[in-house]
Structures are given as structure tokens and as C-alpha cells.
Amino acid sequence: MAFLAEPAGWLVHNPLRSDRSFDDCQELERLGVRAYENGDLRRALVLIDRIRRIGVARADLLCLKADILARLGFAGAAAETLDLALELDPENIHTNSRLLLWSEDTTTRVRAAEQLIRLCPDQDRTLAPALKALKQAGSKIVAAGQIVADEFVGWVTWDGADSISLKICDGHSDETLAVRSERAPDWAEIFIHYGRIHFPLHAARRPLHLSIEFDDISLCKVSSYPTEQQRSIAGPRSSDSVIDADLTVIVPIYNDFEATRDCLDSLRPQLAVAKRTVAVLVNDASPDEQIQQLLHQCAEEPIFTVMHNELNLGFAATVNRALSIVPRGDVLVLNADTVLPAGALDELAIAGRSSPDIGTVTPLSNNGEYTSFPEPFQVNELRTSEAIADIDRAAKVNRDVLVDLPNGIGFCLYVTRRCLDSVGGMPHLYDRGYYEDVEFCLRARENGLRNVCAPWIYVGHAGSRSFGGEKRSLVMRNLKKLKDRFPAYNNESVAFAKSDPLRESRGKIEKELLRTIRFDRLLMAPDDLAGEIATRRAQDLVQQGLAILTCIISASARSATIRSPRDGYQSLQFNLDSAGEIDTLVAYISDLDIARFEFCGSSRLMLDVIQRLNMFDKPSDVFIADEASAELRTWIEGPSKSSRHADRKISRAAGSPPAGSGRYIAPNDEARALLAQKRIRSDRIDTEPDLKVVTQFSVSFSESPTVRCGVVLNEHCPSTFKSFVEVMRRLSGVQNLQFFVLGSTLEDNCLMTLGNVFVLGPTSADEIAALTDIYRLQRLLIYLPQPIFGWSKLQQACRLGLPTARFVWPFTPRVPPGDLRLDTAMPPAVLADRLSSWLVGAGREASDVA
Template structure:
């Protein structure tokens, strides 16, 4: 065995080699073993990512996203909401946009961790994205709901077009009974649908009470005595229930559940639907040459919203002065507002519009059908009564559909136009002032020229349809009742006939949105989304892929730049939650060292791997959370004590650090992101403190990784102040 200087040299070399591998010298390891044992007992162990890698395929890039969902649900069932939150939060961050079920799971985990505001925000997004998802409904029940919400939820389930587990409907009814008993609301509940004159759905009411269902219409009523069906599994104790299936002789408008003494137990509106496509379709195909131009008819269905309707027609009349052959057809769809009906009567009396009036509300597609009567062979502009055309819009929209043989429809840019929205991508923004709208449209006309960009479907708030496309498709489908998604199906029908749907980037139209539907918007979207899914199974995935690819990005950016400050300022981002004491869910987390990563870099991954090894030696119960993205997320997470959150929104690092239980934060050499989070400083800041993307592999001193780990271990071992 060597001795003297040779032995000393080997000891020095051994210590140096261990430092390079992120390990402390032997002397430090001996003295720290007792401390490590104390720490391991004092703190819970980090979630076992290595085991999850093996059992749940988290390390498989193709299956990683689904494995995160499975890991989250297992953690919830195991009573570990903080762990569940992290798995599902990463799933939501790496999937854009996140699925409704993922948002619902994150909402539940957030609530259990003590983040009620974040839970409600996620659940609202989930209900907007897919209110028919059973997990979304169950999460709403878990987080609590009042009687109106439960009524809405029951209707969603009944009319959603999906098989629903009896346990879910029973849970809705049980909670409804409890809430109704507290606030004295009527205890009956119904979910009804009418398709092609056939009534379906369910009703539930207090047990032993004789009840009848009354269907109301403009020309009379129909009444059906209801009898409890004991075979129904969803009726809770103390409730009778039945399924409904009956042929109606009237066109229904409303319903009431009536007790024997005439007391109204529940009531609501009914929007009948028809599944048959219009018989006017000629089943033509898109032509090989651009057809001759046709005259234009503007069809405006009107229901409510006096001021918006007034502004819409004022702009239309200005357009009519530029086009002698422009014809305006207004359809009063049984407006409940006398001021709206009077406005239309006045315009019809002076010959400025052709007015058609429905005795009952037919919905958007039915009203458009009335407006199209007698307009065959003309180009059609479908226009919502809450949209305002700029000067020259009709000519520019016509130029778009006649710019290529196969273009069938054109949709303009708008503040609220689905894919064609701006300044926000595929999201509604506040309507600009009239003066600002003029500036934006002028910029669009100036820079857009004749540019068109293909869309998967157009949007019915302002949809210019070429005459041969209208003849080929045959009008809007009536299956969607009062409205929502009939414009999508029309455009999908155009595609089947070989036509293209495009955005006319040279036009900007202001759209207020939901003037007619109001609070009923969500219920309409719920029911009709199920119909669209059934009729076009792959359309959601296609539309999500289009939104992700964003072919309109360059045209949108150019218009935003050209319009300058004409767009209304976006509302300020919501302030993050205050960094107070960690909620109960976060206390179950292991000691966490956060590393803020503004931009991923391979050199940073290498340094984090060394830091992971060093931390495992001095604080085996601790872990690293990378706040942001790494160059190779899965490689780092496979180490077992590293978790990578995924992409961050701007300014989100503070709230993410709180939710992941970060005890100290390692940041780039910038102002501290939050003074209430301790920021580690080290003896060699020029090595670990340089901007992350610029760190070359040879510039990261392994000793720095050990210094960081040792300092963090010291901090978590020290007693808390106070």
C-alpha cells in the first residue's frame, strides 16, 4: 500500500475526481452522513419519478402525456393532491391547448391543495372547452354548485349526446336536492330535447308527487302525465324519475313541470331542431374556372340588441349606396324587443330592406333559411346584427371569393372572429371604437391587397358565400336549433363539394358577439357541440391542429403593426396570488430548489444533472424543480429528483414557484423575480450566474453544483425564522 507523498497525492486526486462528478470530498461525506439521516427523517421523500418511469411509461416520449394523466389520477386516489397537481400541471403545459379533462383534473388538485381561485379558473376553462366531459361535470360537483348551475348541468348531461353513467346523473340530482332544500328552490329537474318533432330527455321530482309535463307553443299546449320508472338507477332516495319519448303535434317553445295543484316545480325554454338537410342543394362541385360575378344579397337575422342592430343597418345602408344592386333582407326572428321590431318596420316602410318576420323564434339557421327564400343565383353575405361592416367591405369580400375558382366562402378579420380574430390569436377581444375600427380596416385594405389564407371553416358572423357554393351546399343545416355550429357544418359541406373557405385579410369587421344569445350561449354550445362531434368526428382535432399551426400569424402580425395603436389595450394580466404561508397541500412536498429557466440549453441540462447528483448526496429527500423547459425534459426527470414544469406564460414564474413549494430559487443574473423568495448567491457567480443559453459546457464548474446543493441543504436544515 503506498504511503507518504504518493498516498497524499492519490487522496488529492480522488477528492478532485469526486468534485468533478458532483461529489464532496471523503471527509465531508463522513461528517455529513448523520445530517443526511436526520434530513431524510424530517422531510417526506420526493415523488418516486424513477418508479413512475418504469410503471407508467413516463419516460416514453410518445406516451408521456397520457402517462402524466394516469399518474395524476393515481395520486388523487392515493390522497396526494400536491403530487397530482404537478403531474397534471405539466400535462396542461405541454399540450396546447390543454384538454378539458386535464383542466378539470388540475382544478380538482388545485382545490385540494388550497388554491380555490386557480381551481375555479381552470374549471371554467374546462366547462368552456368541453362541458359534456364527465370528469368536468364530476369536478363541478366536487367543488360545489348552486341550484341554477345544477339545473344547467343536468340539462347538459341530458342533451349532450354522450352515454352518461347513471352515477353521474344521480350525483347531480343528489346535490340538487340538497341545494334546493337549503334555498327553497323548486325541487324538480328536467333535461329536454326536441328533434324532428320528437321529445326526449328525462324528468325528476319529489317522490309520491303527481306531476305532469306541459309543453307550450304559440298555438297551444300539450300535457303528458309522468310516472316514475323504478328501473332507473339515477333517481336518488326521495325522488321519482322517468325518461321521456313522445311525438309532439306542436312546435314547442317552453316546458313546465306541474304539480297536481298547478304549482310550477320547474320550467324552461325548448329549442326544437331538425336533422334533415335543406332540399335545395344541387350537389354541384367546385368549378375549374372562376364563375361570372353575381349580385349580392345581405341576409341579417335579428333577434335582440337595439343599439347593435341600429349600427349594423346604418353601415349596410352606406354600403348599399356603393352597390346599386345590393339587396338587404332582414329577418325578424320573433324579437322580444319592441324597439328592434319598430326599427325594422321603419326601414321596411321606406324601402331600404326587405323584411320577413317569423311568428316563433326559428334560430339562426331557420332565420337564414327564411332570408334565402327567392335569392337563388345571387352571392350571399350572412351578417350578424351585432356586426358592423366598414366602407367597401362588400367589394373586398367579393374580390376574395372570386380570386380563385374553388373559393366558396370568405370570412374577414375581426376582433371576435374565431380563427380570424385579432389582435389575439383565435380569441375574442374588446371591440375598438368606431374611429379605431376605421383605421384598422384602412390598414387591412392597404396591406392585405387580394391576399387570402385558407381556413378549416368560416364564421357565420360575417360569411360571404359565392352563389355556386350556396347552390352546391343548399343552405344552413337545421339540426342545430337556435344556433351555434351550423356555420361550421355549412363550411364543411362546402369542403365536401370541393370548395375552399378563406380569410379575406383585406377586411376588418367589428363583431360585438352574443347580442342575441346572451346568457343562453353556453347551453346552446353544449348541445350543439355534441351534434357536431357526432356528424364530423375528426373536426375537433383538425381545428386544434390548425390553431396550433396558425397560418394567419404573419398576416395578423402585419395588420397589428400597420394599425399601430388603433387596437384597444389588452387588460392587464391578473396579479399572481400573494406568497403567504404555503397551503396545506404544499406542505406535503419535499424541500424544493427551484431553477428558473427562461430558455433551454444543453449546457444547462448538463449542469442540472450535476446539481441533481450533488443534491442527492447531501439532501436525499430534496429535489429540483425546473421552472420552464429544459433541452431534454425527460432525461432530467428520469434522474428521479428533478421535475420540469414545462412552458411558462409571461410573468408566471412567481405563482408557479408558490404552487410547487419552492424553498429557494436559482435565477439568471437579472433582478430577483420575487423578493419574498430567497435567491441563492454563490462564490463563483460568473460561472453559474451567466445567462443560461450562453453557458458553454466547459464553463460550468462542478464544484459550483456542490456549493449550491450544500447551501440549499444548510438552508432546509436551519430552523425557520420566528
């Protein structure tokens, strides 16, 4: 990667000029693909990998990254990257092609081959290796095809007799098709026989689901959908009774007996007391005998109307069949894997009828995408019925609040009659179960109606168990179709996620729920690197079984964010613009059941909070994350014992903290040495064991004399960044030096335009060792002009055993031979000169070895 060897060298030939940005993912992709095509794999790797770190991961780019890693000899990393690509899009052709070629697992290869044959039924180069893999796995017959106009066109290849009889099922009738062996194309010679399939379809039947079977084994399934949605809802069948109610709950049911039973158990008592409210349960041809028996019992209850589909129709058609017998009143479309808290039906009706422009209402849920609680867009744990009721009660703090959504979510979708009359039924344009609800809601918006969330209602939702592992494939397939039909939807959804208008409502619920929990410890830290250290420490303590609360103080935003890692609570914020608002935060914390405080790092605003907390005489510890943490001793021992080196601002603060049994937690020997220098008694210090070197990299020099140096620096500190930029600027004139920042910076572009630095982007501590190997890093620069302790990324970097340049202090333990000691008093010019001499020396070693 010579493009980093001289000042702005790789920028000379147009890649990213001043009008473009290293944060421009399209430009990075263009450059990365060009480098790949030119055989410059390492340049391609850093560019493509940066896209993943700063942008949205895409399966095709992950697949390209995997290909590059494999060519560079990193088979394990390539396999892990392919797994990520497959998780994002199980139907990605490039990913499945590589899995077919690379994987040694038979099951994985068979799954990839089946996907490729289904996705590419007419691509010769893809079919041959896929058929070979299936035959090696024991397959005797394979078929594939697609619907073209009003005809199924496909092929079948098999071993055995020279003719076979296939059964064609279209959901309405079964027909038999005889296929005789004919001359096979080259790609089909894996099996003995080959035959083409042509089968005319009924043009009026859409959606159409076609299955090709042999000996009751399904060989191939394809579907065809109408190009546009029929808006009107069909009328009832002659055998169906029409429902007259103000609210009708429609529950499509397929499988998962236990979830269905729990859903109906939560629904039954509400139907029993609600006025003019009934439920329609639609059995979508469930194969589960327990479900059939359960529905038979429900049919005897007057609050339930039970319908049966002769064939499995899927979500949209099943809902529409129920809608056909509901000509008036509002409707609640309810998944059979939901659990309703008491009163949910009445509350949803109140929300839906609160304004004439409301089309749909969605409650909060543990699994509700936009409306997920506590973590949005995550599948949170499904709690017990009692816990669901507790959250729902806490949610009443948001009563009468409505938050507009891009679209409602179909697990529990309250639909007003005005919306039904305007939009019609659910669209039949998508494969079963995903995005029909989204299109319905987007159509409602086009007609001037709103989709809202009622954040005072919380409904439990198991989610996706009916379709198991097929979910991601169905989601991606339907999402592509939705994007074609509504091009602006994706950007709008992303904008909603970024603005997060439901955060305040979630925070209010968390504020109530946190009062019911006993916490072993509250960790308080500023929102700088000390806050990052405290957050990681909280996660470690939770893994040890402790109940931990964190309070991160932002001086720039003048706010505090309270989180409970174990419970996933993360949305509660307090403004700290005034002394009164600080008092409000302190009063809330004092009202919680917290056994102990722990402080990590320091800021003026954080000290204001600590000062007020001291009046509650709570046992308090200090985690030594930096030198400022050690100065918090005043707040544990009292000012009479404070160090003469303590921050004057701390010493002058009003009020005296109680002298107590607080402890100092030193995450390594260097932190312990700092405390010893400040005359902290050893019996007051709890020391965590140092992480020892476990990976000693033996640097293998290539013919290139270029020295590749990894960099770890404080991503939050402006003064550190300014100093580092100046040092890198002075080093940019030195040939054959490349620096890779293992993380982000305050301004990546500013650094990378120097030409000798590449910023990888957000990087976790767990990636450090692998990145060192992949980028062939030979040396390490830890650019931390202020001492930092307990930072996981720093700990992992130090474990590598690479020759390292680092700042040292009087309390720093002995530096290993070959490492470079840096002094914080050195100006940038001296630092650059020392680093240059040290790194160029490594380059000379490389030349000698070569």
C-alpha cells in the same frame, strides 16, 4: 413523491420509458390518474398540472386537479381551478358536481344543480344532492327529461297538491298534461310528490324544441335534431315574394337594438348605391319593441325586405327561410351586430367572384376567430365606426390576396351561388347560433369548393351579445357534435392556428397603422431573457398610460418583431438577413413618431440595428437587464467615455453615437451597484424600488426527510442549461433531494430522466408564491450564472423569503443569513458538492424536527 428521490427512480416501473416522453400528454394523464387512484396525490398533482402547462387545458383534467388540491388542503387554489374548468366547459358534469358540493355561494350551487339535473336526468346519485340544493334555495317544483326515439321521457317532483297540470310546448302547438303523484324513488324524496312524464312526439318535426312549463315558468327544455342534414333549400311560402338580385344580404335579427341599428346604418348607404343588391331582414321573433319598430321603418325602404318568424327559430332556420326567397345570385349572411365599412359589399363580391372554385369569403374582423385582427382567436375591442374605416383603409395594402381557411366564419359570410347550389342551406343539426356555419363550410370543401379570407376587408363585430352567458355552453355542446361528424376538423384547426398563414397580412396592416400613432418610447431587446424582461416592462409602462412600442431582435431567426401592447399589434416582422434589410427596418422605425429609445440587453445583430439608429440623434436610455446592458453605455455617452471593460465588438463598431441625455434604468439595488462599479454617475441613474419580502414562508417539515427545492433558471441560455444539467446529474446520486423547476427549460426530458428533477412547464411570475406553497418547497436555487435584473419571475421568487442558493458577483449586496453564495468560477462538481451540503443540512433539520 419518493419517485424523485433516486436516479430515475420513478422511471423504473414503466412510467415513461425511453420510447415515451415527458411531453406526451396521454402518458402523463395515464400516470397521473393511476397515482390519484393509488392515493399518491402529490405525484398525481405534478403530472396533471404539467399537462395543463404544456398541452391543451381540458375541463376534466382541471377538475381532477381541483379535487387533488382540495384533498391536499388548498381550498382557494381548488376553487380557482374549478372556475377555470367551468369557463372551459360549463356543462362538464364533474365540475358541476364539485361546485354543488364545495361552493358556499347559493347562486353557484343552484346553477350547478340545474346543469346536473338537465345533463343527468336519470342518474340517481347526481339527482339527490342537486334536488336538495334547489329545495334549500326555495324551489317548489323541478322537472327533467330527455327525448328517446319519438317520445319525451321525464319526471317532475313538487310540493303542494297531489296533482299538477303541465303545459307542453313544441313550437307548433301547446298541450296540457295532468300528472298525479306516485311512489317516488329514493332520490326524489326531497320534495313531497313525484310523477313520471311520457309524451309522444311528432316524428316528422325535426329540429324539435320542447318546453315543459308550469304556471308560465319553464321547468325543462330539450331539443331533438335530425341525424342528417336535408341539403335542398325549401321553396318560398305563398305569402313571400321571390327576390331577383346579384347579391342578397341576409340579416337574422333577434335583440340588441343598438347593435342592430348600427349594423343597418352601415349597410343602408351601400345598398343605396350598389347595383342589383338588396337585403332581407328576418325578425326571429324578437321581444324587443324597439327592434320591431326599427324593422317596421325598414320595411318602407325599397332596399330592404323584412320577414317575420312567428316563433324564435334560431340562426340556421332563419337564414334558410330567407334563402327560400333567394333562388339566384350570391348571398352575404351578416350578423346584426356587425359594422360594415364603406364599400365592403362590393369588395366581398369581388373576392367571391375572383375564382370559380371559391365557396365562401370571410373578411378580417376584431372578433372573427381565425380572421380576428390584431390578435387571432381573440375577441379584440370593437372600435368606433371611424376606427373601423381606418383599419379597412390600411387593409387595402393586401388587395387581391386570398388566404385559404379550414372554414368560413358566419358573422360575415359571403356565399357564392355555386356553393349554395352544391351544399344547400344551413344545417339544422346544432343548438342555436354556433357551428352551423362551420358545418356548412366543411360540406362546401367536401364538394371541392374553397373557404377563403379576404384580408383587404375589415368588418367590426360585437359578438355574442344576443345570448349573453349562454355562449360557452352552446359552443361546447355544438363543438362535441361537430367533432363527431368531422373527426379531422380539430387537428386541422389547430394546425392552421400554428402555421398562422394570415400573419403576413396582419403585419402589413399593422405596418400602416403604426405610422399614425405617437409613441412615448420604443423598447428594443434581443429575443432572450432580456427580451422577456423588456416585454414585461412594456406592459407595465402601458398600464401607466404610456404608448409603448417593442422591437424584439432574433439572432437565430435573423428577424425583428414589432409589437404595440396597448393596441394588440403583434404580427409585423422584418427579415434581417442582410445589411439592406437592416436598413429597411431602421428606415421604418425612423419614419415612426417615437419620442425616445430604450435598449435592454444586447446581441451582435441588435448592435448593428442600434448603430444605424444613432444617426437619427434620438434620446436613448438603457434598461439594465443584464451585464451586457451596461456595456451599451458606449451608445449613449460616446466611445470616449466607455468603460475599459466594454465589449470590444461594441467599441470597434463603426460610427459614434451621439453624446446625449440618456438615462440608465436600474430595476434594483444590485443593478445600481453594477453601474456604480462601472463608474456611471449616480445622477444618470433612475432606480426602481426593490421588491421587498412580503411572504415569509415558515417551513413545516413533514416526517419525510426529503428536501424540496424550487429552481429558477434562464430558460433561453444554452450554456446555463448545460451547466445546470451537469450539476443535477451529479446531485442525482444524493438521496432525499427533489428539485422542481418553476418554468420550462431548453430540453425538459433531458432533465427529468435524471430522476431528481421535475420541470413544471411554463409558469408565470404571479404563480410562484402559490406553487411554493402547494409543492411545499423549503429552499430555492436561483441558477443564473450571469447577472439578471428586472426579471419578474426572479423578483417574485426572491420575495418568498426562503433560504436561497444564488450566484454572487463583486457588486452583489449582502446575502441574507442562511443563503448560500455560489461562485461562477466553481466547476459543476464543486457546485454540486456545495449544494448537496447545504440541502442535506436542511434535511437534517427536518429529521430533528420530526
